[in-house]
Amino acid sequence: MSRDSVLVSADWAEKNLDTPGVVFVEVDEDTSAYDNGHIPGAVKLDWKKDLQDPVRRDFVNKEQFEALLSGRGIGNDDTVILYGGNNNWFAAYAYWYFKLYGRRDVKLLDGGRKKWELDARTLVKDPVSRPATSYTAGEQDRSIRAYRDEVVAAIGTQNLVDVRSPDEYAGRLLAPAHLPQEQAQRAGHIPTAISVPWSKAANEDGTFKSDDELRELYSAAGLDDGKDTIAYCRIGERSSHTWFALHELLGQARVKNYDGSWTEYGSLVGVPVALGDTPGEA
Amino acid sequence: MTQEYTLGCGAPDQDTALPLSVRSGDEPVPGAYVRLLDATGEFTAEVVTSAGGQFRFFAAPGNWTLRALSRAGNGDATVSAERGLNQVAVTVTAA
Incomplete structure (x- = not known):
């Protein structure tokens, strides 16, 4: 692309x-x-x-x-x-x-x-x-939209990319401070999700980084090219930014945005949640 | 008008306030994009300064970097915030 x-x-x-x-x-x-x-x-x-x-x-x-x-x-x-x-x-x-x-x-x-x-x-x-x-x-086009059941099924099998800030990923914060506080019941992240904050895909003037920089960013973070990918954030807007980088700029074919994101997942009963700065186990 | 936002989980920690001004020489800089970076340099929040070149945020104690981009130039400042008022001035200069 x-x-x-x-x-x-x-x-x-x-x-x-x-x-x-x-x-x-x-x-x-x-x-x-x-x-x-x-x-x-x-x-x-x-x-x-x-x-x-x-x-x-x-x-x-x-x-x-x-x-x-x-x-x-x-x-x-x-x-x-x-x-x-x-x-x-x-x-x-x-x-x-x-x-x-x-x-x-x-x-x-x-x-x-x-x-x-x-x-x-x-x-x-x-x-x-x-x-x-x-x-x-x-x-x-459901091929670019992920729902909660497939997100749960993706734990340990697909790429899950959490694009929120490190503090939200680790469970120290529930929402970025300068935005309305739509919040989940629990803090943390989906087990096995890697953390690549959206901001790493952008330059400070808001433009996207180059394709080479983006490729290096996601591969260094552990994104497996051979697997499908689901990106999520809190309400699905920051993960759209990352979906754009992966699907539209890098041309990765199978990338979905999970618009339910953490405000849905973090309120589900019975699903696993990981805390701390590492992805955690499936 | 001073813009405000709060950094924190649950109840805002209004005990640690960082009133900020962005200036170019002696002139306030309205419309500057000021980015708040945590101690690891990661993006935390971004606001736009008011007509008086000001804003204020409530944060946790700790080390923060403020990075301002504006038509008058760019600049940054670091602050070790403690409880109370932590006045921060960011001076921007043309590249």
Whole structure:
């Protein structure tokens, strides 16, 4: 897989702000960021309000996703460029979500909002409205989404990658401090999961590290190329960032994101949990 | 406005506060991305400074590194936080 087919640079984005058929979409955890200034022409998605079922813990269904994108003026033939704050965590989550619903032409803006701001590129407050479309989504592609039973079955047999911070992995913390505290009942990690914090896949300006650096990172951490991989974090957003690095940048074929992540696993009755800084036994 | 966030599990440890300012020369730097790194250099959190170039976080006692990126340049500072107020200033300079 070529990097150019899944990532665009800030320079490319700036040159294509007015290109017909290119739609910029900001995805944030804190949507006030968009309201205080966004890339010209960008529409916004709220990762919680727009992408989660309001009642059950699950995603909006295919018809709701179609209605959402149609209403935002995103067509099937458009090239969607996703970006956001928090080092693109929620943009990567939306990217994975778009792929889940069969979207082919979607890319991430490398570095997201942070690089755009640090480069002093233009942000505007103008309201954006695009003419409605009639978007058609695919059925969910379950080959990139892991559920709890397969996660439990993967212990000791597949690659499990825990991308949270070392303190969350070890069980010393339940959530990163600067975010809402969705929490599990128990702290720790899934036994046999290796710890590769998401941040190791990114440069400090929020851009992704090079393919060579990424390969070295995961192989040094003990990721076995011959096995399937499941990435998880706390609510599935940081692990989307790692899913993107493994599946989209490095082209590993069988990588799933476990969106239930620790908030689900750490609340399950009867499953094994490991504490401390090492993976632990199956 | 000073931005605040809390580092910790369960009840915030509000006894260990780190009010921070980011400056370039004598000027406050708003909109700087400040990354909090733990004693091993691992990413812990990241915030953006307010209009006055400030923010504050509540952390556990220990050694922390603050790394600021901004349009005015980059810089970092280390702090050995103890209970109480631990004033930290990060000066950024153009590369």
